[in-house]
Amino acid sequence: MSKGDRAKSAREKIKEQQAAERARAKRKRLVTYSTAGVVAVAAVGLGAWYAASSSKSEQAGAELAPVTVQSDGSVVMAKEGVTKPVVDIYEDFQCPACKEFERVSGQTLKNLAAEGKAKVVFHPITIFSMEPTKGNSVRAGNAARCVADGKQWIAFHDLLYKNQPSETAEGFKPDELVSWGKDAGVTAPDFEQCVKSEKHAQAQLSYSQKIGNEQKLEHTPTVKLNGKEIENNTIFLPQQLRDAVTKAAK
Amino acid sequence: MTASQPSPMARTAIPWVTTVARLVLGGTLIAAGALKIGNPSESVMAVSAYQLLPETLALMVGYALPIVEIVVGVLLVVGLMTRVAAVIAALLMFAFVFGIAWAWAHGLRIDCGCFGGGGELKAGQDPSYLLDILRDFGLVLLGAWAARFPPGRFALDSALGLTVSAHTDTPEEAA
Missing domain, CATH: 1.20.5 (Single alpha-helices involved in coiled-coils or other helix-helix interfaces)
Known part of the structure; x- marks a missing residue:
């Protein structure tokens, strides 16, 4: 120092x-x-x-289960011989929550049906009562009723959600619906006429009314498993939805 | 800080006000986040309902928002990183005020989704934009207060000695 x-x-x-x-x-x-x-x-x-x-959706499986469009407008997706458990989907093409449900859990439903673990039934209804949502929903519902082939119907169904318009604007316009139909593989010659004339609009409305009353629907999407509503917390979580359905199969 | 010497009474009152602000703001955030966190899809929908963000961004915000609210809320309640947390909370609340005002101005009819839910109004329910905005703006003010006068009483910041500024001329605030 x-x-x-x-x-x-x-x-x-x-x-x-x-x-x-x-x-x-x-x-x-x-x-x-x-x-x-x-x-x-x-x-x-x-x-x-x-x-x-x-809330990640499942991977697409191999082949879709056979899809049948029924005369009342509901659509069954199930492997041959599979009659239960029944998963009923009450949905509106214009409802944002239905779009979200399709986004996260749509593939799970397809896979469950393809695996023979469930009979999935789609019920497109119109739950809206005010414009522009009501008109949008009816036009889309009508257009879906114009598709007779099951495979094309599912493709069209998915395209409708992908292109869902805002709830504040007029959408699902006839020309758009026709072109999405073509994208979905619809080749039936009367499809365009059926969409543009809103041939099944009345059927769509009366089916909605009837099914809404029968099933006491308060909101869309409503998903029922063997007739009993599954909670929102479950249907928007693909893994939980799968668990609920497979459990019911046992 | 350059504030002129506050009166002795203000000097005792201010930290307590900060504590109250922290607890109210933090508690609200925790509640809001907790009510959303179990249902990420609903949270995404609630964000999308504002039609303010592009789809992918709305997705990210929907997934992240509940946990952000909870984490920031917890930081405020325990008084850790008080100033940073308060600034984030105030900005969040300000963003909510903006979002709700946007929805209102654009004539959307949505539920703010503030405390869960997918943003859709129940049948027969009307939007409550003004109330939501007033509440969230009040929370902005609480955040601003806590950011201006951190960390208040009962704060981890003090216990951990995080409050001492470079010039230690503040009276021992650390309890």
């Missing part, structure tokens, strides 16, 4: 010590702060990832 150091006043020494202390405290604060920050960000990331993965 040099002479100069020893000569340092006590005052300066204390100052130095204080500075060192402050630096240490600052470092500690920084570490604590960053740790808390990293943990918080990680929690957010993990939570968001979990949410996304729990």
Whole structure:
């Protein structure tokens, strides 16, 4: 140690010590702060990832189960000989929640039917009572009724959801519906005429009324398993929906 | 901070006000997040119902929002990273105010989805935009207060010694 150091006043020494202390405290604060920050960000990331993965839709399986369009407009998707459990889907092509249901759980329904684990029945109804949603829904429902082939019907059904218009604007216009029909593989010559004349609009409305009363529907989508409504918490989580249906199959 | 010397009474009152602001804002956020987190699809729908964000962004926000609310809410309640959490919370609330005002201005008829639900109104229910906006704006103010006067009493920030600023001329606030 040099002479100069020893000569340092006590005052300066204390100052130095204080500075060192402050630096240490600052470092500690920084570490604590960053740790808390990293943990918080990680929690957010993990939570968001979990949410996304729990509502991730299933992979498309091989082949669709046979699909039959019935005379009342409902559509059955089931392997031959599979009669239960019955999964009834009451849906409206214009309803955003139905679109979301189709997005997350549509593939699960197709897979369950293809695996012979369920008989899936689609009931497209019109639940809206005000314009423009009512008109949109009726036009879409009518157009679906114009498709007689099951496979084409499912493809058309999926396209309708993919192209669902806003609830505040007129949509599902006749020309659009015709072209989506073609995209879905519809070749029947009277399809365009059927869509544009809204041939089945009345049938769509009366079926909606009838089924709504019979099934006491309050909202769409309503999903019933062997006649009993499955909760929203289940139907929007593909894995839980699958579990519920397979459990009912036993 | 450059505030002129506050009166002794204000000096005792301010941290308590911050604590109350933290608890109210944080508690609201936790409740809002918890009611949404079990049903990510509903959360996505509620975000989409505003027709404000493009589809993929609405998806991401729908998935992330509930957990963000919970994490920020917890940070506020325990008083950890108070200032950062308060700023985020205030911005969140401000975004909600904007979103609801947007929906209102565009004549949408939706439920704000603030505390769960898919954004659709129940049959016969009317939107409650004004109330939602007033509530959320009040929460913006609480967030601003907590960001201006952190961390308040009973805050982890103080317990962990995170509050001491470079110039330690504040009276020992750390309890």
